[in-house]
Amino acid sequence: MSKQRYFLLILILGTLAALGPFSIDMYLPGFPAIAKDLRTSVAEVSLSLSSFFVGVSAGQLLYGPLLDRFGRKKPLYVGLLLYVLASVGCFLAYSIDALIALRFVQALGSCAATVASVAMVRDLFPVKDSAKVFALLSLVISVSPMLAPTVGSYMVGAYGWQSVFLVLFGMGALMLLAAVLWLPESYPPDPSYSLHPRPILTNFWTVSKNPQFFTYALTGAMTFGGLLAYVSGSPLVFMDIFGTSEQQYGWIFALLSVGFIGSSQVNSWVLRYYRSEQIVLVAMVCQSVIGGVFLLGTMLGWFGLGATIGMLFLFLCCLGFANPNAAALSIAPFAKNAGSAAALMGATQMAVGALASFGVSVFNTHTAVPMVAIMAVSALLALLIQAVGRRVIGQPVAVADDAAVLAH
Structure with a gap:
């Protein structure tokens, strides 16, 4: 694998892994503005964060079996498409209840990126390199809590809280495009893998x-x-x-x-x-x-x-x-x-x-x-x-x- 290819794969996988943390941290500075626009309280706006965590919790259990059954890319495509559509919905949300529900859907989509990125590190890189690759991915993820809320705060101040979800939509769309064009299928579909609940549970x-x-x-x-x-x-x-x-x-x-x-x-x-x-x-x-x-x-x-x-x-x-x-x-x-x-x-x-x-x-x-x-x-x-x-x-x-x- 060439150095350019190696760097490109780590960049794509790192950005996929950081999609969830960015989705959590970037809109936090907009809580008071969201509360004002949707005629509710800051405490109730934070329920949209709780629903995101519930979605991530469910998604972690959901995507593991799907990635083993259908390969890595198809579930990733579905998840990223779901994320993009939910981000548009959040941008257009007219009530706090709608925002809470859409954040749950957005979390389910982002989870595909997180789980797939971890699985694909195991697939694409030699075992001796996995610790180094995971460290690089962790470094990318670590940037999000420092960068995302700071960028989000200036966007909320200049363009309103909806602009944050426009940026998240753009990130999801770019990740979907990068996955289609440059991310290889690293694991062949396994039709013998059972998706029945009993063996999984x-x-x-x-x-x-x-x-x-x-x-x-x-x-x-x-x-x-x-x-x-x-x-x-x-x-x-x-x-x-x-x-x-x-x-x-x-x-x-x-x-x-x-x-x-x-x-x-x-x-x-x-x-x-x-x-x-x-x-x-x-x-x-x-x-x-x-x-x-x-x-x-x-x-x-x-x-x-x-x-x-x-x-x-x-x-x-x-x-x-x-x-x-x-x-x-x-x-x-x-x-x-x-x-x-x-x-x-x-x-x-x-x-x-x-x-x-x-x-x-x-x-x-x-x-x-x-x-x-x-x-x-x-x-x-x-x-x-x-x-x-x-x-x-x-x-x-x-x-x-x-x-x-x-x-x-």
């Missing part, structure tokens, strides 16, 4: 019974729930309560993303000296303490804008250590069912995240307390799951030195 059930899987998958899901509570609640907290502009919010979100992304990079260095299970436990203890102090201080009115940003930065730093290691430990026991384990882990994360996001919307007190409370409780639950699960696991299956997990 049996496979998921076998995976879920593994003590190491359910301990670290649930730990990761709880920490991810804390992350999505922050993502859902941050527009209300920063723009509605602290009164920042869309542009200021975009830069704050980008700054806080540095904590999560930076600590996940430092994690690679820490892994030279400590095991993954040790890092997860320490991260959960630190996050629980930070979450408790954050909740107490928020309830008592200790924290202004600067202190709130500082506490969120520390909380997200803990996530950067916990999530990659929890994900790697979840999948480590599996060789044959690694794909099912990854899909089930991702679906569990998004399901818990959707519940956390929904909680932020429902318990709307026009304070930061609901967001911070859900973050603190999620950290404490993750620590409790660790405490119980480590006794059940006994000796955990170690993570391979070259293991690579693509974070969503």
Whole structure:
């Protein structure tokens, strides 16, 4: 494979993998404008984010079997076409209920891009190169929480919130064109692959019974729930309560993303000296303490804008250590069912995240307390799951030195 071909494939696969994160982060600065235009509240607008998470959770379980049965490209085409049409619908949405429903459909479409990009890395690149390719894809994805809300904030200010969905439509259309023209079919259709629910569910059930899987998958899901509570609640907290502009919010979100992304990079260095299970436990203890102090201080009115940003930065730093290691430990026991384990882990994360996001919307007190409370409780639950699960696991299956997990 030539260098130009190698670079083009990574660029296309990386952009496909980043489509979902861009769809989440880019419209966050538009929450107040959407609420005003659709005559609703910012809290209710955040339900459109919850519905997106539900769609991603369902889509992760849906596309895995379809990609094995029909090959990689046909399900990808269908998903991207669905994404493009749903983006147009979001652009034209006339009510909050319509936006919530269309975001669910958009998520189902974006999921095809995410799942297919991961599967095609395994198909197109040698095993010895997969860790390097996944690292490059993760780098592309990591740019989205820094770039997407900042770009989105300026677009909302200049052209209105609908312009964000016009950009997402353009991204989806370009990805569909790139997939048709330059992405090879990397896996032949397998007519013998059964799409009957029973064997698929049996496979998921076998995976879920593994003590190491359910301990670290649930730990990761709880920490991810804390992350999505922050993502859902941050527009209300920063723009509605602290009164920042869309542009200021975009830069704050980008700054806080540095904590999560930076600590996940430092994690690679820490892994030279400590095991993954040790890092997860320490991260959960630190996050629980930070979450408790954050909740107490928020309830008592200790924290202004600067202190709130500082506490969120520390909380997200803990996530950067916990999530990659929890994900790697979840999948480590599996060789044959690694794909099912990854899909089930991702679906569990998004399901818990959707519940956390929904909680932020429902318990709307026009304070930061609901967001911070859900973050603190999620950290404490993750620590409790660790405490119980480590006794059940006994000796955990170690993570391979070259293991690579693509974070969503």
